[in-house]
Amino acid sequence: MAALCRGRYRWKRINCFHVLTRNLTGKYDFDLVVVGGGSGGLACSKEAAQLGLKVAVLDYVEPSAKGTKWGLGGTCVNVGCIPKKLMHQAALLGTAVKDAKKYGWQISGPVCHDWVTMAEAVQNHVRSLNWGHRVQLQDKKVKYLNMNGSLLDQHTVKGLSKAGKETILTARNIVVTTGGRPRYPTNIPGAVEHGLTSDDIFWLKKSPGKTLVVGASYVALECAGFLTGVGMDTTVMVRSIALRGFDQQMAGLVTDYMEAYGTKFAWRSVPKRVDKLSSGALQVTWVDSLTGNEQKDTFDSVLWAVGRAPETKALGLDKLGVQLNKQTGKIVVGADESSSVPNIYAFGDIGEDRPELTPTAIKAGKLLARRLAGHSTELMNYDNVATTVFTPLEYGCVGLSEEEAEMRHGKDGIEVYHAFYKPLEFTVAERDASQCYLKVVCERAGDQKILGLHFTGPNAGEVTQGFALGFQCGATYSHLLQTVGIHPTCAEELTKVHITKRSGLDAMVTGC
Template sequence: MAALCSKHRLKHLQHLCSFGFKIPRRNFAGKGKYDYDLVVIGGGSGGLACSKEAAQLGQKVAVLDYVEASVRGTTWGLGGTCVNVGCIPKKLMHQAALLGTAVKDAKKYGWKIPEPVSHDWATMSQAVQNHVKSLNWGHRVQLQDRKVKYLNMKGSLVDEHTIRGMNAKGKEMTVTARNVVIATGGRPKYPTHVPGALEFGISSDDLFWLKESPGKTLVVGASYVGLECAGFLTGIGLDTTVMVRSIALRGFDQQMSRLVTDYMEAYGTRFSWDAVPKKVEKLPSGLLQVTWTDTQSKQEHQDAFNTVLWAVGRAPETKTLNLKQVGVELNEDTGKVIVAADERTSMSNIFAIGDIAQGRPELTPTAIKAGKLLARRLAGHSKLLTPTNVFTPLEYGCVGLSEEEAERRCGKENVEVYHAFYKPLEFTVAERDAGQCYIKVVCEGHGDQRVLGLHFTGPNAGEVTQGFALGLQCGFTYAQLRDTVGIHPTCAEELTKINITKRSGLDATVTGC
């Protein structure tokens, strides 16, 4: 057999590794010019996925990860935003709120529950933090098992192949790598133009690590982060207000967004619409007095809170990486790294994945997928459909295009929207209002009516949407959805029964089973 060229030999060896063959690392290390085949800066979801996949393919890999304390001094361990101050603690606290609602429902189902029922923040917080710390440890063990070198150091670039690491004591070291992946993620923004914002406010980086209850809370911002936090704070019995400058859930389908906020208002969350914060002051009582302006009436308003939580967006962690100096191009407006379809930056051996990559969804699953694909030297990440879920009291799951985006791309006359209002069975005996439980399937208006987007508000929306995301990935049609047999009695089956179009003007309320 003719000898394989080095490029094809590498692919052949990687293919063998994928089937479990153990190939010595020297087959990948070339002439040993660099300390590592790959160095990843950032130990979040994308960085960890990339490093573990690369190591499994036989490459010599190191990960640098260091958490700068938040403005309020909060720090955490390995795993990035999702594990420490995002998806995981958020979902657990969301579950705490759902259990509170379940306790109320239980009375209607015959359970005798002594009054009063109350929630203890410290117990919940300790349990959540203990779980997060176990995940931190688990990630360190996984890196060790895969022989990935973990350096608890802040990384920056000296040149395209040299990385400087600095530990908490200021001690420095440098390593070299054939390829470098930047996966440092982002951190919450503060409105520095608002007096008192930095001094007295907190962010989501701090909320999940508070030892004591935040008490009466103002959440400034109506992104999914703001609404999720406000939702579980209300759910555990705290007086919570959301301050909204213009619209909620920008970038999501706005009809679905309104259903979510309407439900939250009925659920007990207060909303201050068309409001812009002006200043935050600390009163002698220790309360925080917030002054804001109504953008419509131009009037000023004030109220006092125990906690002010800023949820006004996130900024990429790129400022201290020395990227510009080594030739990595950044988007001047966002500060994010400009990447090609294969995650490559303007420097051929430097890649960026996750929240710091311009034009990529700021979502954990896409960062993980991008990291794995990059480690396998594959492209096409940008073509993936990305399902997502907002863990508000009434969950909102979606995949594909919003109604607005479908109409923008295809023209309103070429889009057909099927929809239905339904009542979850578990809401009936509990006598819960189901007015915001809604399904929308956005389709092409002609031919086989290929499904372009699917939107669902209701219990366990994420679990429902995940399954239908596969259908959308495979290009399923409305006819195929209609011909699918539903599992009875479930909320998900309502999608298989959907038959009323918006265009028809008929009542879309589901009656009967």
């Protein structure tokens, strides 16, 4: 063993365990260079460094069309999950203040929201996370370069600083995790000049005021939800359907609740142009796709949430022969996150057919690092990844939608158990619970394996996370019924669900 401690191998003490690692650097500057400092790229780089590899990370934020820029950490930290959830919480607190009066709290005077106070607090928290990521990289001896990275060949990365300085790095392996950025519509006059995206909304110094949100993705609905919740006059313009790719019955419940909550919807509408008036207001012209009628209204802000584009164009991948999906622009990857070119890997939002979710990118990055370091052969399992849409009434899900389950197994091959329920918290507050609903989609035959689980209600993410574990263990409907619920909670309703859609019986929960 002493001989192994010399030459190409060395012992490292990691988390109180001795791990044998190989010095792979050889003729390269680094064992691994990661291009992109989002959640996945950071997780991959830190894991690789902890396993003994010499690692560098390049990260650079190209300012948005409005000039918004931010620090290390990628979309989730700066313009996604983190600020979104905090602003969602601000909106929930506004609803809680209204409920509080029914619970006996004496609240004198009008209650109003101050955007500036909220925005400063959220932005300060994000900046603290930016700093924390830099410290972590330093502590784990990962070299961080605030540079725009591009690939020269399968072992060479060029870094370009803001000042135009070039740095060349060579690496045994290169990982691309540059993620994506919001799209602007290219065929609508005034869209770019006068519009915002999710890259901007969280960094506004003043209130966006009366806002039109164009799009019906989860990003669009989440932003519209918290804007309504903090008191903005908010309209969502939907071309076709809401939450494409999600269970459509659940999507309908989410938007029904939002309408009751105060968000306006312009259904089947397509924006035509955006003009800035002399008053400073934005006049939006759109067409009702059913009637063909043209309509106009004025707004203070227009937020485009019409999809995201992968950050692949400036990477030089075409010159290297890295295969991209021509329609999406994403990198085609294998089960091990490898691209079509040896030694180049990609995962996260930039990978074709990968969920655009932070936790999947983090886990995939760690597993890839372990494989590259020779410590594991485990691949990322992308099946049954749970997620939650943080709309005013949250929607959590894991597994297949009812539509997808029916497509795969046939209508007679599935059984759907469902229930409408009323959260106890809604009773005293006299809140409408018409859209609080859950359903469990199962195979109809045999043990009735659970194929999909869907839940709209308070704290949907917290509820869904626990049940997602069951999917990894092959949960069946009988397992669900054998689980004793926690009373009184919303989550317990999932353990009691027994009415099938097929039966046609009333699915409203009454009593305990």
